[in-house]
Amino acid sequence: MRGKMIAVYGINGIGKTTQAERLVEYLVSQGKQASRLKYPVYDLEPEGPFIYKYLRDPEFRAAHELSTEDFQMKYAENRRRYEAELLARLEAGEWIVAEDYTGTGLAWGLTWGADLEYLEKINQGLREPDLSILLHGERFLTAVEAEHRNETADEKIRICKNFHLLLGLRAGWAVVNANQSIEAVSQDMQSVVKKAFPTDLS
8 A cells, every 4th residue: 555645844943853753653653664754855966955055054055145936946846856756655655754845845935035826836746745734833942053044033933834824724734733742742643643544543
């Protein structure tokens, strides 16, 4: 049987990595071959390393300044470059918990001023997740990267949080309150997944 793709969305610092990893552990406990996949895929040339440096190195950013549209195109190309591998993994029966995906590009692209129609166009044709979960709430400030373009922009984070919620309501993402205990959030996410795939999970 084909695997499933579950996208986990939310602003930076909301706990996506922790919850994606816990969701993978739950899926494995249910007998699934499962793993976490972080987008963008930073080690995938040429876009991945460029995006990594652009987000985290102000000098590199100044030397390679891009419009929001051109930067989001690099994200979309990175997703598309990984698409064959993603499809092969799903076809082999693997369940993929994707931390950030096309919805992230839409939310951050809108936050930095891009047009929604353009953002949707450059992501058109990419494999849609079988389920999308939005972790919504106030971010945790314990792991903010000091030079990260997005993580240090508090006003942009607030705007992006609202865009995530609007996009989620528009697309039917499941919304989970991220400002609970780690265990409570994990339980809520498991409930969402069990409801979405009742014949696959006990």
